Structure formats: C-alpha cells, structure tokens
Amino acid sequence: MPKYYVLVNILLALVVAVAGQAVAEVTPEIQLGARGVMSLNTDIKNNQTTNAVSDFSDTDLMIGFRQKMYNRFRGQLVIGFQFPDAESDLGQVFFHQTFIKIEDKSNILKIGRSRVRTSLLDFPTLRDDDALLLTTVLNPFSNGENSEDHQYGNVLEYSHIFGQRVHFQIHAEHFKESPDTLGAAETDFGLNAVGLLLQYRVPVSQRWNRQIIQSVSIGTNNFLTDRPGYSSEYCQALKNVLFGFVINLKPDPVHFWDLRSQTVYNIGFDEVKEIGDFSDLARAEAIGNYTSIRYLYRRMERPTLQVALSGGYKDFPNATQPTNLFQVAGSLFYRIGFNFDVGLQVQYKEYSGDLRTIYGKNMTRVQFSLIYSIDQLWNNQFDDRESLLNLEHGYIP
C-alpha cells in the first residue's frame, strides 16, 4: 500500500525535523501516570483449580511532555510501557504508548503507538482484557497470543470536534501481524486497517450531573486482509461495526449509577464456518454485546466504593454448529487511600460449540487485587480542552 507509506513517511519526517532541533528554554508540562495492578488469581477450569500471583499485567508507567505551540495548537509527546501477561510473547516490557499528538480546540492529530479504536467504551472490570472477546474487535493478523495485539497498534488518527461534544474521527492503523514462523520478527509495518468513529460524548467534567446520556458512539474497523479468492480491497476487508452508549441511571454526586453497553458486529467472511483457531475466531461472522451496571459511592468528593455487575454474550451465526460465548463478572473496588484501591472480582465464562476446542467448557476466575495509580502534572501552563472553565466560560488556547 504505497499511498499510506508516503503519508506516514512525510509525517515521520516532520517529527524528526522538529526533534532534531530541541531548545531547552521553554520548560514543557511534564505528566507522569502510573498504575500498578497486582492480583492473586484463582482459576477453576475443567474442574481443576490453579493459583497464580504472577499477574501484574496492566501495570504501566507513562510520561508525557506537552507544550503550547507558536499558534493555537498544542503538542504532546507520550512514552509509556507496561508489563504484559506472563504468558505473552511480548517480552518483559511492552511499549504500548509512544506517540505525538497535535491539537487545538477542534482538531486532534495523533501518530505513533497507542490504543486502537477496537473498543468504544471502558468497562468496570479489573483488567482491560477481562472481557476481551466481547468488548474488543479482534485483530485478524494476530495469532491470539497477546491481548495487546487487539488493544494497541501503530496509529494515525485525525479527529474533529463539532461544538464540545460531537467527535468525528478517521483512523488508520498498523495492527501487529504475528509472523507465520515461530520466533521470526515482524517486517511489514504498513497500514493494515482503517476506520471511522462518530461519537457524542459529554466531557468528563460534566458527566456526573447529566440527566441521561453520557455518550453514544458508532464506529467501524476495517482490516485490510489478504482474503483468498478475492481481489478487490473492499471484499478483502474484514469489517466490524461497533455501537455503544453510556447512560446515567442516577446522576448523583454521592450515590452514582450508570449503565454502559456495547455491541460489536463482525460482518466476517462467509467462508469461515468452522472455528478451529484464533484466525477463524477473528474472521467468523459474530455479534456480541457486553453491558455493565455500576454503582459508585463518593463519600468525600472522591471515589470510595465501586460495585459493578457486567455480562455479555457473543454468537457466531454463520458457524456450522451453534457456537457462542457467555460471560458474567462481578467486581468490587474499595478505596483505602488516595488513589489506592483494593479489589475483588469474580468472573464466569462459558463456551459452546467450536469455542470449546479453543477455550474449554467454562472457567471461573476469582481475583483479589491491590491497585495504585497516580496522575501527576508539573509545570502546568494551560488548561485542558474539557475543563469546566474552557467548556463553560470560553476556551482559551
């Protein structure tokens, strides 16, 4: 896909040109974000119980630098890494965020490694990938070994914001492609997916007191595959459509209730009727929904207790034998110190049809966790786009 290469190369050249002439006089804003999620897991699978304390995936460290530019724009560099799942093949450390973002009041351009738009919503589960098969569009180029393959990629995104709440985004990505040969390195980094996203989203600072709608989103992801037997890019593309919303059930600053739901429809390839491996799983027609209801108690103007019940179902209508997935999860987080939480989560997953050959019949997982997160900012020089002052009293670039 030479046209994508040209665009990416031009943008990268611009970035390199700027980086090569750094001047130290203007101190940037420095942001530090860190999250540690340590858990003791007890799994019951096929009537066998195993315990593990090796689970500290989702633990990450991010550092960001942000400055005003010569005009109304702001520029930001973010570098972040996380510790992947113990059984992944990503090594000890995975750089999940390494991007540059340029933005003004209504436009955002982002390039680099970052979260991809395979999910519209964050769900109140302990870990980001607890319900991956239900909440996330699956990367068809992955061998399924790493959940990060579906969550992060090399992205090129442009977003335009209409007013304060309507976001339109066009995005293109390079999703990780698992090499055919075990141990071989990935060599082709061309863009292999494109998508669109349209979202109505109430800014975070105004969410708690909205009567009903927090957000409504619809998006598409199209993976540019080499589908055998088809020559046009359209037919080769694996297409997914996502729809999600979050509504406030009780917008109360102390006893807050909300409900979020997301449906992912993978149009899939007609010829995939049996699911024997992860490649089939990602390419088979499927429709899945995941929904959470959450209660948040904020006693002293800070989160104190969060209880959530989540559940989802995914069906593969084109599969030869009835194949589906059911999952339910209950989670509880209690704040024991500033940004320090203790958590308990119980999940139950049940698979039928072809999925049993991959995942087994069912699995129950109980997790006890300690979580600490910080989000610190030094040399603060300007306001966020979605601060109350900028939203309600006029935007200052």
Next chain:
Amino acid sequence: MDRRNFLKTSVTISAASLFPAPLLTPEAIAAVPERFPKPMTPTLDGDVKEFHLSVDIIQQEIVPGFKIHTLAFNNQIPGPEIRVTRGDKIRVVFKNNTELNHTIHWHGIFVPWRMDGVPYVTQMPVMPGKQFVYEFVAEPYGTHFYHCHWGTLLHMQAGMYGSFIIEDPDDPIKKQFNYEREYTLLYSAHDVNFIRKELNAMLDRMKERMYLMKHGRFDKERFATFDTKDELIEAVNEGYQPPYVTNRRSPSELPQPNWFTVNGKSYPVTPNLLIKQGENIRVRLINAGTEEHYLHLHGHDFWQVCDDGVPVPQPWQMNTVRLSPGKTIDILIEGKNRGIWTFHDHDTRRVTNNGLYPGGNLLALVYEDTPPEEMELNPMTKKMGLTSLPVVALDE
C-alpha cells in the same frame, strides 16, 4: 519633523508593532483614565447611596496575547471604584452570578460586624445565584478597598478587589498640597496556574455541593463545615480526614505568583500617571495581592501622606515606599522634573511577565508637557524603524 507629523508617525508605528500608543499622543492621554478604576455612580434611595455589584467569571487579557479566566466585579478588574463622602449612608447590593460562593469584605472601613463579609464568622457565604445587601456608614476618611473574603487566597488574586475611597470635603491632604488630579493604583500578584487549577476544582466541588444543598443533603464532613471546634475534633478522632491532610486534598505547595498587575494589567499596558511641570498629583496605592512591593519613582522624591487611609502627622519624603499586602498608602508627587520616569517595584522579580523581564508592575510618570524634541532618537536608532522615546521593549 513638526509636531503634527510626529504624532501621525507615532500612531502608525504603534499600530504596526502592537505596542501601546506613544504616551503623549492625544489618544494616549485620553485613554489614560480608562486604565484606572472608574468610580461607580450610585442611585439615591432617600439619603442612602445605593451601589450594585455583581461577580462573574470572565476572560481577562493581562497583556496583549495572554488571557486567563478570572473572577470580576461588574465584569472588570479591578472592580469599579466606590467613591463616597465621609458619613454617607451606603447600601451595596451584591449579586453572585457565578457557581461559587462569595462575600465582600470592606477593608479598612468601620462597618457593623455583621456587614464585615467574613463567611461563617459574620455571615453565611453568598451562594450561587443569590444576593446580599451590605449597609453601613462611610467611615473613616481615606483610601480603602473591598475584596471577596471567601476562598480569599484564590478569589482575590483571581480579580475580586476594588478601591473604596471615602472623601472629606475638608480634605487635609488637598489643603496641604493643592492637587487636582489623582490616581488609584491597585497592585496584585497572580499565580495564574494556581488560579486556573483551583477555579476548575472549586467549580467542580461547588456543582456537587449545590446539587446536594438543593436536595437538602448538607453533610458537615463532606462540606468540611462544623458548628464548633469540638465537633471537628470529635470527627477527626472518629476517623474524619480534613481536606488539609496530605492524603486527602492538600496541594503540594503554596501559590508562586508569576504575573504582577496594576489595575489588572501588566507592563506594557499598565496605567501611566500623567503630570505637568509644576502640578501636584495624588496617587492612592493599594496592595490587594499577596506580595510585598517596594515602589520606587525615578528622578523624584515624593511625599507619603496617608497610611491605611489615615493622614500621617508629618508627610514623609522618600523615593521608595514599601507596600505590604493589605496596606493602602497615599503619596503626593510634585511635578518638578520634566520627562518620562518609571515607577516600579524594586523587588525586580515583580517587574516580570511569566518570569521574563521587563513586565509586571512597571509603569511611568509621564509629563504631558515634555517637548517632542526631547524624545528624539539618534539617526542610527531611527534606521531600526523606531520613532521616539519611550520605546516599549519586551525582552531586555
């Protein structure tokens, strides 16, 4: 170059370079009063002078190219000057148009204690959308000011202050120095990053608290408001975490001002004091900020004539006056040395804009009758495209 051409050229250069107009053009002289707080015109209700003050969140341009969100009385910083005569009966109707709490404290004025504007001590705060009526008799004579006393550290440096002048028909200073023109200069210091962060945080908190208040769910611990000290101590003993403990909400450091204003503006758009040879002018200095200022006038001595509004028994001759937070000092300048003279803080950290010198509270005493030929630049400088002194420089 004749005077007409000189003025014409000066105006052109001014517009092209974004600098304020040269100080002696008719436009510049006419604009000078606008840089001082305009006195408010009261309405009369019998023998009571009634003033209306409101507070809103606005955007204030401190210098060209730099704006912040601020709190402002009657949409201006500083708030309008209240100028009354000693003994007047005063009524101030204060309307809160913001989502924050406020009060007004009458600094230096002998008001009845329930009019003093200290939240939870003399009155309950004026809550969002509400109004409060302050009534008192204007005493004592002199230069005073008013300011918000809720969240004072934030609300004052965010702009909620204004001058309150109580005149006396038998003014002792006027008698002694025979002046006609006078100016009011309100000094302040601003940590604009603190203002921005705290205003956002306070707006966020207040939205929640007002929601709870509206639904009759006042919670002493959540609102951090107790009936008595004993009640607080008991709550702490039972596990309550006050906001100031380090594991709850206390900030890591106190505000560090990085902008220094006079009448809401920093150099080069600070107000200038106009004077003529042989004229006396009175300058009322008010420190509404948190920093101490050491104000020095070039080329002159001046007389300190009042301290906190009180005429000093013997005017004190000096060229640098110390203006502490909360102080008002009146000085009398005699026009004895024609020219353009800077008047600035000699703690030159306050003569900066965002750390860059010059800026801050630098302003000028300008003799209106300075001949243009005295301001001429040498030919080499003219080749640079500059016209005459004073030149506004932003990067020395």
